[in-house]
Amino acid sequence: MALATYVETSSPPRAPDGSAADLLPADLTVAYGPAATPVPGSVPLADFLATAGTLTHAERLVLVDQALLLLEGNYVHLPLKSAMHAVNPVQRLRLLRARLLRQTDATMDPERTFHLELSGVFHSVRDLHTNYLLPAPFNGQIAYLPFQVERCTDAGRTVYLVSRVAPGHDAAPFGVGVEITHWNGVPIERAVAVNADRYAGSNTAARLVRGVDSLTVRPLRLHLPPDEEWVTVSYVDAHGVHHELREQWMVAANAPAMADDEDVVTDASASMGLDLLADENARARALLFAPTAVERQYTAGAPDLDTRPVAAGGEVTTTMPLVFRARSVRTAAGTFGHLRVFTFRVPEPGAFVDEFVRLLGLLPQEGLILDVRGNGGGNIVAAECILQTLTPHRITPEPVQFICTPLNLEICRRHTDNPTTRVPLGRWFPSMDQAVETGSVYSSAFPLTPEDKANALGQQYFGPVVMVTDARCYSATDIVAAGFQDHAIGPVLGVDDNTGAGGANVWPHHLLRALRNTPPDPDTPYTALPKQADMRVSMRRTLRVGALAGTPVEDLGVRPDVRHDLTRRDVLERNVDLLDAAGALLAGRPVRCLRVSATPAVDGSLTVELVLRGLDRIDIRLDGRPVGTSDVGDEDLTVVVLASAGAGSVRVEGFYRGELVAARTESVSRT
Template identity: 60%
Template sequence: MSQPRSMKATGKKAAAKKTATRKSSARQEPAKTATGTKRAARTSAAKRTRAAASSTRTQRTATTAAAQAAAVPLPDFLGSAGTLTLVQRTQLVEQALLLLEQNYVHLPLKVAMHAVNPLQRLRVMRARMERQTAATMGPEWIFHREMSSIFHSVRDLHTNYLLPVPFAGKIAFLPFMIEKCYDSADVEHYLITRTVTGFSAPQFGPGAEVTHWNGTPIARAVALNGALFAGSNDAANLARGLESLTLRPLVIQSPPDEDWVTLSYVGLDGSTQELREQWKVATNLPPMTDLDAISETSASMGLDLDSDEKARAKKALYVRDVVELEGGQSSAELQTPAAVTGADLPTTMPGVFRAREVVTSSGTFGHLRIFTFSVQDPVAFRNEFVRLAAALPQNGLIVDVRDNGGGHIFASEFTLQTMTPRRIAPEPVQFISTPLNQRICRRHKDNPLGIDLGPWFDSLDLATETGAAYSAAKPITPEDGANDIGQTYHGPVVLITDARVYSATDIFAAGFADHEIGPILGVDDNTGAGGANVWTHGLLAALLNEPPPPDETSPYIALPNGANLRVAIRRTLRVGALSGTPVEDLGVKPTVMHKMTQADLLEGNVDLLNKAGSLLAALPHRRLDVKTTFSGTTLTVALEVDELDRVDLYLDDRPISSEDLTGPELSIDILEVTHGQLLRADGYQAGALVASRRTKV
């Protein structure tokens, strides 16, 4: 394969141009993709790790691979869809009305900000259905499209209509990915960056530039598509529009209108080419958890389901190594750490983290990518983050959360403490004041099942008298858990974000900014702006039925054919300087912007990481090392510091000493100390707390 062309490579004269039209049914060529090359270059250590995998995991992987191989053309899939009766459609409309009117926390904001009226649209839809019969009702795909359109109109990726079987669990895909970059003149370009193993076309692969999509200029096609799958801001709209050109989770997005796509592109040799590719449908990897179940995990979710579905689909299509390591289970935790490539540090969560040293133009730093916060155990997540960060260079850390759609809110807020000496204030959340929300909180105000809604009940109970629109603002994340281990990484930290950052990851980015942990480097001018805790219709129904006896007057009814609804139930608010500001629709703006380049897309984010490295190099590199030794009941504390002028010592949170520093080392004797006490050293520079370390003595 030839080298990727430069941004200004020109094609041949029009008379000599060749158009290569390819139908997906004719695909027989051997794999020649970048993914195939990486697979061929796996290290022997990685091979040994896979060879040691259990037979159960191997069976699951084989099942997943077989499911992907069984992808069917979109028309064939749609031919088997459509079994909802008129009564079932009416039930879905009525339950959607219930959730949006009684549970949806952002409804007043969305009506005001986006000038929409989803309740009236649903009422009109219901009225028209009352005039229909089984013989006169429209095709089911029109019903699904209208429902999806109503939910998309509020521009809230937490609040969704989830399609029933056979759409649930399926993805529609084209066998390649497109990403956007800019040249030196700030002109947009859309490049192929990945292809599915086994797919090839003339002069097609990473570096080929897409110019038209079904005859429409690619930038316009992206914008038009983004309007269908709207995010909370312009950057999010365009990001969603681009992603959905080639990948659509059918549980949350309507199937493509077209059976195939005609793609015009400039080939790797500069020639003008055309490709006709058919949409196919396959089974996606399973989700991490049952979001309908009554559990602390499902009740603490801040998850963009669209991004989560796409992340799992991308893993299945393009990162088979991780699928094999996880045994087909999303966000699986391995017993033994394993590395995906030779450059990565071994991790017990290969689908969650990727950690490696990166050499930048400003020095060598740590790069820790967080793909998702969607895990079952937030403490295990935090501990693996700590372990990986400790194994990376201590002079600077790049935390990269691009494309991360969120997950467990505890996991995001538990991790913040490890990068700052400041005490973490978890983001508070609010219910909208409605009789149904009050009823749910009353039933669970004494924490019978581990979902404690007591902190919000009193304010909801008073709302009828006070007229308050929202409940009191209380954190979901336990404050003790957000501060129980304190700072573990003491070098400077830079956070990288983009417009697909959402939900729990928006909360993470907001906390990073609000606690002044470090600069935020954005490849877009805002995050996805998803500020809420999200519950499913199934969870809401279960909360009125558990614990026994069930509430016989519950307005929630079972949804047909595996359909579901999701709703932003509690809105999140900023802390610190922006205390009380909603995250929803406003997002987290970066400190510094970087527009992705061709080299970023094709050479491992080289320019982006160089920019992050330059930010780290400009920040203070502080050090606070603490060593302790015992002699009887006397504890000797030896301190080694950089960029600090004072250290305060605490024993079990009681102050015992405050020392001004005149050099890089200091030794202090503390009398009457017993083994097992907690020593905390807080380091200051010019009166500001800038470092902290804890150790058991």
């Protein structure tokens, strides 16, 4: 079913006195979007909805009962959310259950109403970790319009521009750069505010960006389909002429996730911190606007990888095109590396960190722009392990806490002394067991990322670094941004007033069910969810370290050190002003160099060859023990030190005016 190619405008709106109101520009033209779809297999929204609506009354009761169990027995942020947002999700679920008990299959509300109510309870806590995931046929599907809208500042006013159009969508003069003025007849700022209020961002900036995102993409796994079957977009073209475009909502399967963490029970699956909505949105945008990258990511053939440093203005080929984009960028202040990290949702932290380090080595060493905008998180261990590569100082991973409830206590009890458990929880159990007597709200706090693992590689990049964030940064990305700031690695440059403020480790219902049922227990309160529905809950809250030690990340997030409002040039010219702002923060900061190779000799000595820049002293340690120190300058240096036959690693620490500014750890090579 395709829309017609022409629509006749309705009669113009009228003023309160009944006279014709001059609200529609005289030069307004109206057109329909093309019938072609950018995603194969797409169907109109109305056709898709004809397949929905099969939940029985008994299945609805199961969903409500399990939602009550998670929010009342597992949800770590319940006291915080009740206080900050004046909500009572548990009571809302009890009322919903009471209404269901008065209904039957014949008298129950339409399924959309049920989904709306249950989703509304989860949205009320404004926590993008805590979700009701809709059942089949909604899961895995996206509703979309074939273009993207972005908000920016132009000549002191806020505007909404079309920043990307899907390949094959030709509705000229509609295209990249046109300014949206109204959405279904509603002024665009008001339309965004209404959308923002529906979604679960924990602060104003987070809600606003999700209000913009949801204009054109709706992952149906997390949000109900749009109420309207098409939208009418009012816009102004490059010549100042007013137009309207009527575009039909389409539905298609989303691109696959980078890591399938939904059906496995491992320590990795229990270490996730992910805004699933942001992850779904990012894959949807890749599917719509970068189909080649999606194809490259999921093809079996390995790309030809670069082995030489990238030239100015060039791009480095990566094995993970949906995870990284690495390039050399020219800014007004000089040429720097720009490393975009789109997601931390990866199958295995080791491969992710290895690729991150490889890309660092091929980028300009004079300064790095680490850009995590739009990153909804993923594997917390993978995220925290990259921090060590950017600083000579030891990284302290963020600790996490459970809320003390009988249900959480029982889950931890079952995974305390079991040597075969895949999710060890023994560190948290004693404090939770003690809380039965003391009444403590939270358990003791311990990091998910082992401290040794967070420091195993050590510093790999020796130039200055700036991190770029926005309000879409969430979960594991909030954690890595907090760690970047807490360890004073470099300035945080934000295009919004805050990150998304998602400070938790999230567990899905199936993981909770599996952990509570190990060993098998017929009295487990968790039951299977119907028709591929699912739920997720913030299970362990994260706390900051350093100067803000003990401060929760949830709802507070990471405030940038420097703000930059996105401009029209940023939206339409690949972030040119933003990159200039980042370059200005890097310019003039010292660039260090510390390369180390160590070769043992038969007499027991160790020859350490060094390439140095920006240092005035080095200290050498073998297997953690100090063996020498030397004043140095910007020159290559060879140092011979005594070493035991079993020496396994050498660490060289570089200082400038008494401050540790560089460090490198290398294995001792043996023939």
